[in-house]
Amino acid sequence: xxxxxxxxxxxxxxxxxxxxxxxxxxxxIHGRLDLLDGLIERMTEDYRAMGRQDPPVLVMLGDYVDxxxxxxxVIDRLISLKTQGAEGRFEFRALMGNHEETLLHFLDDPxxxxxxxxxxxxxxxxxxxxxxxxxxxxxEVWEQTRQAFRAAFPPAHEMFLKQLELLVVYGDYVFVHxxxxxxxPLERQTAADLLWIRxxxxxxxxxxxxTVVHGHTPTExxxxxxxxxxxxxxxxxxxxxxxxxxxxxxxxxxxFSKARAA
Numbered sequence: 001x002x003x004x005x006x007x008x009x010x011x012x013x014x015x016x017x018x019x020x021x022x023x024x025x026x027x028x029i030h031g032r033l034d035l036l037d038g039l040i041e042r043m044t045e046d047y048r049a050m051g052r053q054d055p056p057v058l059v060m061l062g063d064y065v066d067x068x069x070x071x072x073x074v075i076d077r078l079i080s081l082k083t084q085g086a087e088g089r090f091e092f093r094a095l096m097g098n099h100e101e102t103l104l105h106f107l108d109d110p111x112x113x114x115x116x117x118x119x120x121x122x123x124x125x126x127x128x129x130x131x132x133x134x135x136x137x138x139x140e141v142w143e144q145t146r147q148a149f150r151a152a153f154p155p156a157h158e159m160f161l162k163q164l165e166l167l168v169v170y171g172d173y174v175f176v177h178x179x180x181x182x183x184x185p186l187e188r189q190t191a192a193d194l195l196w197i198r199x200x201x202x203x204x205x206x207x208x209x210x211t212v213v214h215g216h217t218p219t220e221x222x223x224x225x226x227x228x229x230x231x232x233x234x235x236x237x238x239x240x241x242x243x244x245x246x247x248x249x250x251x252x253x254x255x256f257s258k259a260r261a262a
Contacts, residue, residue, distance in 0.1 A: 031068025
């Protein structure tokens with residue numbers, strides 16, 4: 001399915017530090033609440049088995065909406081997780097993906113709609129009870145759709161998306177949605193690259209003294225290398241949602257799929 005995106009086999013990794021924290025990073029969800037709920041249960045079981053008492057870190061790597069049928073429900077669940085995190089049960093960090101950026105753009109610009117629906121925005125509209133235009137709609141039709149979507153889009157959801165982070169750092173790990181522009185320090189990275197970059201990042205050494213943990217580029221197999229870890233396993237198409245646990249030792253892959261749960 002994703003053969004054109006396959007990369008060379010993972011390389012041996014150097015030891016990396018999380019500065020004593022246990023960090024779980026979750027790949028692209030794309031409207032699959034069923035998979036998210038199952039993966040949260042798996043990560044909870046994994047952490048209990050470690051016997052740790054300190055709160056773990058949960059990093060969501062972006063692309064919560066589009067393509068799957070439950071985008072609205074996924075955002076509801078993430079808001080709930082953020083509330084639980086604020087209560088001290090764990091540390092919750094949520095990154096913006098390019099799909100969230102596009103959704104926010106459509107709230108203000110109707111002409112962002114045609115390109116949005118080409119890669120899954122129609123399913124997000126439907127999850128909020130809004131029907132996307134049929135065929136090549138005129139600008140006024142898109143404006144009507146934008147107004148209907150904005151009216152249906154809860155203020156709490158908009159606030160949540162606008163508060164999403166572009167990157168977070170724990171020890172020797174940098175967490176971003178898409179990747180980083182090779183050759184630039186973190187402070188010079190742009191939002192466009194952090195949210196959208198692909199081949200330039202995947203095909204070249206990035207030059208940072210860190211391992212970049214990302215999603216954005218779906219592959220059938222998780223990639224774990226010295227330079228980067230990719231946990232986007234195309235959940236909307238494969239039915240497999242992936243997380244990686246980082247705690248200073250070897251990364252541990254945790255997955256949930258409907259097929260494996262059956």
